[in-house]
Amino acid sequence: MKARATRDAYGETLREIGKRDKRIVVLDADLAGSTRTAWFRAECPDRFFDLGIAEQNMIGVAAGLALSGKLPFVSSFAIFLTGRPWEQIRQSIAYPRLNVKLAGSHAGLTVGEDGASHQGLEDIAIMRALPNMTVVCPADATETAKAVEAIASYDGPVYIRLSRAPAPVVLDEDYRFQLGQAKVLTGGADVTICATGLMVEKALKAAAELEHEGIGAEVINVSTIKPLDVKTIIASAEKTKAVVTAEEHNIIGGLGSAVAEALVEHAPLPPGAHC
Numbered sequence: 001m002k003a004r005a006t007r008d009a010y011g012e013t014l015r016e017i018g019k020r021d022k023r024i025v026v027l028d029a030d031l032a033g034s035t036r037t038a039w040f041r042a043e044c045p046d047r048f049f050d051l052g053i054a055e056q057n058m059i060g061v062a063a064g065l066a067l068s069g070k071l072p073f074v075s076s077f078a079i080f081l082t083g084r085p086w087e088q089i090r091q092s093i094a095y096p097r098l099n100v101k102l103a104g105s106h107a108g109l110t111v112g113e114d115g116a117s118h119q120g121l122e123d124i125a126i127m128r129a130l131p132n133m134t135v136v137c138p139a140d141a142t143e144t145a146k147a148v149e150a151i152a153s154y155d156g157p158v159y160i161r162l163s164r165a166p167a168p169v170v171l172d173e174d175y176r177f178q179l180g181q182a183k184v185l186t187g188g189a190d191v192t193i194c195a196t197g198l199m200v201e202k203a204l205k206a207a208a209e210l211e212h213e214g215i216g217a218e219v220i221n222v223s224t225i226k227p228l229d230v231k232t233i234i235a236s237a238e239k240t241k242a243v244v245t246a247e248e249h250n251i252i253g254g255l256g257s258a259v260a261e262a263l264v265e266h267a268p269l270p271p272g273a274h275c
Contacts, residue, residue, distance in 0.1 A: 003166035007105045009141035010162050011036025013148040014073060018044050021152065023071040027062055029055050034164075035075040035105045055080055059088035059100075066098040071152065078104030078120030078161060082127055093157050094130040101151050102127075102159045107137075108248030110165040110198065120161075125253025127159040128226040134179065135226040137161040137247075137255075139200035140169045143223055146177035154179060163248075167198045171221075182229035184236065188216030192236040192243045196222045196255045199246035206246075225255055230262045237267050 018024045018040050025047045032038040032050060041048040051058040055076060062072040074081070081104045082089070093100045107120040128135045136151065136158060138144040144162065151158040175183075185200070186207050195203035200221050207217035218236050222229065237243050243263060245256040 002169050004141035004169055005163055005166045006138055006141055006144040007034075007036050007162045007164060009138075009144035010103060010105070010148055010160070011039040013145045015039045015043050017149060017152050018047065021071065022047075023069065024152070025049065025065055025070045025072050027051055027058050027065075027072055027074045029053055029058055029076040029080065031076055031105075034077070035103065035162075037073075037075045040073075055084040056088045059085040059092055062100045063088075063092040063096075063098055066093075066100050071099060071101075073101045073103060075103045075105065077118060078107035078123045079118055082120065082123040082159070086126060090130055094133050097132040097156055099155050100157050102157070103162060104159065105162040106164040107161045108163060108197065110163055110167075110248065112164065114164075121250045122253070123159070123161060124225055124247075124249050124255065125257070128253070128258065130157075132157055133226065134158045134224070135161070136179070136224055137197040138177075138223050139195075139197060139221050140167060140171055142169055142171040142173060142175055143177055143221075146175065147179075147223065150177055150179055161197060163198055165198075168201045170201045170204060177223065180224045180227045180229060182224070182232040183221045184218060184232065185221050186217065186219045188218035188240065190216045190240055190242070191218070192233070192240045193217050193219045193246060194222050194233060194243065194255060194259050195219065195246040196225060197248050199248055203246050222255055222259075225258055228258050228262055230266060233259060233262055234267045237263060
């Protein structure tokens with residue numbers, strides 16, 4: 001499998017759609033090289049704004065641009081983009097349902113030498129708690145490119161989670177991404193594995209190993225965590241009677257919590273079946 005960082009796919013796709021859609025403006029917080037928005041800046045310098053290390057102000061500017069008919073893509077490291085300006089996101093973007101796209105790069109544990117201070121492990125939890133916010137976590141570079149195209153066409157606030165580290169590309173170019181729809185990647189009758197982001201590749205590896213042991217694992221790529229595709233997850237859970245989740249995020253409030261909430265509400269499983 002070839003490896004490619006999802007932040008790279010984001011930067012390339014943003015540059016390409018920016019050439020087509022003159023409404024798109026890009027805001028960054030002094031991290032354009034790392035978030036790959038520098039590639040958009042090189043192509044469309046008059047529609048790129050570096051707000052410096054002032055994330056709260058950056059969100060306010062994005063809100064104003066959205067109200068002026070622009071389509072802002074706002075980028076920074078996930079830990080800074082979702083943590084520092086959370087109140088501004090809540091009040092100025094989520095509640096009024098403005099058409100602003102938030103792209104959090106360097107999410108999860110795979111940030112290398114940047115260490116714990118830069119590991120965004122709570123971003124999914126705090127973004128999915130916001131009203132009107134859609135939360136997307138692509139599995140690989142292929143899905144990232146398709147997701148960026150999709151969210152640019154969607155009218156409303158979106159948070160998309162991206163990684164720093166190159167990761168295996170597991171999805172084909174003809175893979176179809178749809179907001180709010182989970183995808184069953186492998187069928188199985190014994191256990192459901194719901195995975196998101198870089199953990200989708202790990203889940204597929206686990207399913208292959210389990211197959212050698214005579215265990216059929218159904219792997220579901222949950223790339224849209226909010227709104228959650230409850231129908232697909234419940235259908236699988238009712239078949240396998242056992243559910244495991246895998247994510248590069250705190251166990252509290254992320255994919256695991258979202259799936260558990262759906263199961264408790266729609267399809268309670270026997271004691272011990274939830275993992």
